[in-house]
Amino acid sequence: MTLSHTIELSVNGRPRTADVAPRLLLVHFLRDTLGLTGTHSGCDTSQCGACTVLVDGAAVKSCTVLAVQVAGRTITTVEGLAQGERLHPIQQAFWDAHGLQCGFCTPGMMLTAIDLLARSPHPAEAEVREALSGNLCRCTGYQHIVAAVQRAAAAMRPTEPAE
Amino acid sequence: MVPAEFGYVAPRTITEALALLERYGDSARLLAGGHSLIPLMKLRLAMPSMLIDLGEITELRGIRDDSGTLVIGATTTHATVAANELVRARYPVLAEAAGQIGDVQVRNRGTIGGSLAHADPAADLPAVMLALDAQLNICSPAGARLVAARSFFEGMFTTQLAATEMLTEIRLPPLPARTGTAYQKAANLASGYAIVGVAVVVTLDSDGAVAAARIGVTGAGAQPVRATTAEAALAGRVPGEANLSMAASAAGHDIEDPLDDMHASADYRRHLVAVHTRRALERAIAAAG
Amino acid sequence: MPLHVEGRYSFAAPIQRVWETLLDPAAISGCMPGRERFEQIGPDEFEVTLKVKIGPVSGDGTARVTLLDQHEPVRYRMRVHGGGGIGMIDGAGDIELAGSGGVTMVTYRGDADVTGKVAAVGQRLLSASAKMMIGQFFKCMEGRLAAVEPRGAQ
Ligand SMILES: Cc1cc2nc3c(=O)[nH]c(=O)nc-3n(C[C@H](O)[C@H](O)[C@H](O)COP(=O)(O)OP(=O)(O)OC[C@H]3O[C@@H](n4cnc5c(N)ncnc54)[C@H](O)[C@@H]3O)c2cc1C
Ligand code: FES
Numbered sequence: 001m002t003l004s005h006t007i008e009l010s011v012n013g014r015p016r017t018a019d020v021a022p023r024l025l026l027v028h029f030l031r032d033t034l035g036l037t038g039t040h041s042g043c044d045t046s047q048c049g050a051c052t053v054l055v056d057g058a059a060v061k062s063c064t065v066l067a068v069q070v071a072g073r074t075i076t077t078v079e080g081l082a083q084g085e086r087l088h089p090i091q092q093a094f095w096d097a098h099g100l101q102c103g104f105c106t107p108g109m110m111l112t113a114i115d116l117l118a119r120s121p122h123p124a125e126a127e128v129r130e131a132l133s134g135n136l137c138r139c140t141g142y143q144h145i146v147a148a149v150q151r152a153a154a155a156m157r158p159t160e161p162a163e
Numbered sequence: 164m165v166p167a168e169f170g171y172v173a174p175r176t177i178t179e180a181l182a183l184l185e186r187y188g189d190s191a192r193l194l195a196g197g198h199s200l201i202p203l204m205k206l207r208l209a210m211p212s213m214l215i216d217l218g219e220i221t222e223l224r225g226i227r228d229d230s231g232t233l234v235i236g237a238t239t240t241h242a243t244v245a246a247n248e249l250v251r252a253r254y255p256v257l258a259e260a261a262g263q264i265g266d267v268q269v270r271n272r273g274t275i276g277g278s279l280a281h282a283d284p285a286a287d288l289p290a291v292m293l294a295l296d297a298q299l300n301i302c303s304p305a306g307a308r309l310v311a312a313r314s315f316f317e318g319m320f321t322t323q324l325a326a327t328e329m330l331t332e333i334r335l336p337p338l339p340a341r342t343g344t345a346y347q348k349a350a351n352l353a354s355g356y357a358i359v360g361v362a363v364v365v366t367l368d369s370d371g372a373v374a375a376a377r378i379g380v381t382g383a384g385a386q387p388v389r390a391t392t393a394e395a396a397l398a399g400r401v402p403g404e405a406n407l408s409m410a411a412s413a414a415g416h417d418i419e420d421p422l423d424d425m426h427a428s429a430d431y432r433r434h435l436v437a438v439h440t441r442r443a444l445e446r447a448i449a450a451a452g
Numbered sequence: 453m454p455l456h457v458e459g460r461y462s463f464a465a466p467i468q469r470v471w472e473t474l475l476d477p478a479a480i481s482g483c484m485p486g487r488e489r490f491e492q493i494g495p496d497e498f499e500v501t502l503k504v505k506i507g508p509v510s511g512d513g514t515a516r517v518t519l520l521d522q523h524e525p526v527r528y529r530m531r532v533h534g535g536g537g538i539g540m541i542d543g544a545g546d547i548e549l550a551g552s553g554g555v556t557m558v559t560y561r562g563d564a565d566v567t568g569k570v571a572a573v574g575q576r577l578l579s580a581s582a583k584m585m586i587g588q589f590f591k592c593m594e595g596r597l598a599a600v601e602p603r604g605a606q
């Protein structure tokens with residue numbers, strides 16, 4: 001019953017192989033097995049979004065996914081966003097627009113925002129707020145976070161002619 | 164919180180999954196998006212000893228047209244349903260309801276089949292299935308059967324599905340011309356679940372009278388129901404203030420035994436059903452043109 | 453957390469027969485949803501082990517059920533105390549019978565304190581589950597009454 005399963009997957013562009021017990025949650029796999037502690041565990045009850053990561057580009061709450069369920073998939077965590085010293089536009093925007101204070105909710109906020117911007121490059125403010133409704137922030141307040149996402153949206157559309 | 168120990172298999176075909184379900188019997192559970200089952204397992208309110216993951220079965224996923232009937236695979240996610248062009252064009256009420264489930268992350272994992280099989284009394288999609296008169300395709304090692312959504316739901320968390328059965332497809336019959344639809348919900352602000360949800364499908368005839376109306380209500384009682392008295396109050400009449408308000412209040416009373424809990428009293432739930440039925444009807448009738 | 457239940461159920465049988473059935477240990481045992489074990493430990497006291505399964509949720513527990521303040525055939529009180537892995541319950545309810553012709557209306561009203569896991573995480577579904585189980589219990593009682601009906605009626 002406790003038989004472990006061997007899973008192969010890609011995490012932040014790196015192929016990984018690991019033996020995991022079926023009951024191991026993705027959040028614990030990332031934090032404890034791989035040491036990627038940028039994925040935070042907040043409520044542990046699918047409410048707060050702090051544990052959000054991308055699975056094949058889609059934002060999911062990793063406290064409510066089993067590691068065995070993502071065998072063969074491509075995972076992106078906050079550690080996979082920056083290119084060396086260069087911050088990802090969403091990270092830069094959170095920095096510039098003061099989209100964080102303690103930073104606990106920030107990885108989840110940013111990954112959820114990336115899912116949104118991939119689907120909708122020109123989100124209206126209401127759309128940003130709706131998209132972030134599964135992510136709770138206890139200190140910054142949402143005003144700056146929404147502004148950061150809109151700033152990132154503008155920065156991530158380089159192919160369009162500037163006005 | 165960590166689930167109790169369990170075994171795990173991820174079959175690649177429906178046939179394989181059904182054989183596994185038969186082999187492991189009552190102690191096994193199917194795993195779709197896991198967004199109802201995994202939280203229960205973490206709390207150890209559910210402790211299956213074997214999970215059969217449907218995530219690798221490609222034939223269970225996706226949306227296709229079958230000569231006018233729209234067929235949605237059981238493991239199609241809420242996000243995919245909400246964004247699908249065919250769903251948006253033909254059954255806007257389904258896209259609307261699926262797009263309001265929980266939040267983005269929940270919609271990226273949760274599946275239509277999981278939601279219907281789980282039969283949470285506060286789930287959104289059951290009301291929509293009743294209003295659309297959906298047919299559910301259920302498979303077991305013995306074969307397949309089609310069950311109308313109307314007879315599928317039997318109570319809280321309880322459906323027609325036997326332990327060895329799997330929901331494989333949702334089949335939506337075409338809607339006639341001059342049909343409008345709408346979904347209205349009073350959401351629990353924390354979870355997004357429906358305190359009350361009302362799905363309406365209205366067809367008008369050439370004189371602008373109601374040729375058919377179907378009203379599905381979720382959240383109000385232990386199981387989703389059709390508001391049949393309200394439907395009858397509309398049939399054959401040109402919608403106007405008098406019969407709309409009659410239908411709305413009839414819908415409130417169509418809930419035989421409303422839930423009564425910390426979120427809403429029984430009376431308030433009846434009131435919400437009436438208010439949201441009225442709003443949904445107005446929108447659906449406007450859309451029917 | 454507090455749990456309040458109330459409701460009514462109508463039986464197509466005269467009040468005396470409904471009373472006898474509702475208080476018959478064999479009928480109570482037979483109609484308890486999910487009963488695993490039922491033991492009479494006193495004249496009006498039972499120990500019951502239930503295994504309840506509602507969809508994917510299952511839990512078991514043992515409770516002591518006492519029937520008090522019996523005013524045959526119109527009113528009695530039931531106390532329930534016990535629990536198991538998923539929570540504890542401590543409560544009591546009043547059951548009233550009113551007969552008219554061959555029909556008996558049974559009205560119940562009860563309050564309990566529920567603690568433990570199910571109270572912490574299952575509040576949304578607690579009252580509905582309680583209602584459902586009470587409904588199953590009465591429905592089963594109704595079946596028992598109907599099963600013996602022909603003898604009396606013919
Ligand atoms: C934070 C949060 C908020 C939510 N908000 C809402 C909301 O606002 N509205 C709403 O409607 N829902 C809501 N949900 C529930 C969500 O929609 C779930 O995804 C859905 O109810 C269950 O689908 P699933 O695919 O996750 O099923 P799972 O959790 O995998 O399975 C649920 C049950 O169904 C069974 N099952 C699954 N698939 C099948 C099948 N094909 N055949 C037979 N049995 C099957 C499983 O064995 C299990 O018992 C929310 C969930 C969370 C975590
Ligand atoms: S830790 Fe996963 S949603 Fe809060």
Ligand code: FES
Nearest residue numbers: 101103105137138
């Ligand atoms: S920055 Fe502190 S919780 Fe959001």
